Amino acid sequence: MSVVKLESSDLAQIARPLENIVLTSPVPTHRRRSRVHVPRTVRRIVGPLIVIILWQVVCSAGVFTSYEVASPIAVFDAGRELAVQGVLLPNLLISLRRVLEGLGLGVGIGVTLAVLSGLFRAGEDLLDPVVQAARAVPILGLVPLAIIWFGVGEMPKIFLIALGSTFAIYINTFAGIRSVDQKLVEAGETFGLSRWGLVRRVILPGALPNFLVGLRLALVGSWLIVIVAEEINAQSGIGYLIMQAQTTDRTDIMMMGLAIYAILGLLADALVRLLERRLLSWRRGFAGS
């Protein structure tokens, strides 16, 4: 075997001139994890905090009069004032109780209806049109009727809240039941699950993600309704406090009431998130990047 010696000029013809090749990580920049780990709770508070700071800055700059918009500090002071007078907590608890009772009733009714029309074709044909029609009726339009039917006590408020949360629960739970994979139902059947076992182990857990979406909507909806119900006919509750403040031109108290609703909304959302984490830990979906 003979070895052919190559001159450097020959080599240049065979091999391309060496370039500087820039190497990079296969992971795109936006997929790389940030090095600083900020706890999730802290990160979720940052957004609202920025809003509050902006609000304070705008107020301190004198863009609005204190009659038009109360600053966060004034709102906080108003809250403290009412708390010291012993007015805040009882009214808050009453509103909370109304929401919980109404929501409990609404979730119960909504889930029952959704299960009936989700599991049975006959149930769907019978119930679904009724629910869809009732859903189209503006609930706040029912306020005067609710007063005629139930008087001015707790009943009309709970009725309205229950009604408001039922539909969100119904629509989502129904969709959840119907989206359960037929293949899983078949698998459950072949392995000897009874009809009730199938509902309990396969169909209802499969509908759970959708139910929780409905619960989020229902929570928000029920706070919306409780404030209206309390402003129209009530001698207690956060909505009542807001109405009282309007008659005395206390913008700070009015905005404090609204702030309480906002905080409660945030807490309710955190509660549902906790539920989702606990109940849906089996999921391996896209969780955002």
Place this chain on the structure above:
Amino acid sequence: MTDLRRVTPFASMNGAAVVAQNVQRSFNGRDVLRNVNLTIEGDQFVALLGRSGSGKSTLLRILGGLDPDYQGDVLVPERRAVVFQEARLIPWLRVLANVVLGLNPRPEGHPALRERGLEALREVVLEEHAHDWPLTLSGGEAQRVALARALVREPQLMLLDEPFGALDALTRIKMQSLLQRLCARHRPAVLLVTHDVDEAILLADRVAVLVNGTISLDVTVDIEKPRNRGDAHFIELRERLLRELGVEEAPAPSPLASLLHARPRPEHEGAR
């Protein structure tokens, strides 16, 4: 929902695990099964071959009680289990709960049932995954859980619907030998539906071919186990089955032949 009662339980006579006679099934006027007759002995492993759409899965679903709308007579044991092509594990139940799904804890109690489930997972070497979520498993692992879920019922009849069809080639080989071991230990009657001729010859005592809605060929595989794909009988049977399926396989090229007939290089490749 399917009514499982349509498949009537029977007292096993002469040791048969499946008796199907004159089974017919049509979908929207199209006959998928015309006249199927199939008997499977108590501990026999039968592979059912057919092209896709030949109705082999339809037959399996009828035997599994998932399709009540057939004509003909079908008898199957009460204790039977299905393994589908996809594992079909319930995503919100942990692996162990999936394995014991639908089993009645009453005679022995929950701890004993749990132990039985763990034992089945041990058999498929997945015991340490007992408390994992199904969606965290690989395809092969999920399918092993599905096997454990079938075995834990101590089925008299195992129905396997292309159980390894979705797995990669390497995992499939492992699963085939696992299945062989498990069947040797538990000795259920098995109906394996597959379109993989090699798999059928490798595993089965008998191979049936479904063509045009009837069983056109039903042969006993008398090749000694463990079977070897290179065995002359193996190759002969493979060709016979492929012919039955309407596939003419070109004779395997020898290394020399591939050198003599070097493939011409496609033009677009040369241009690069």
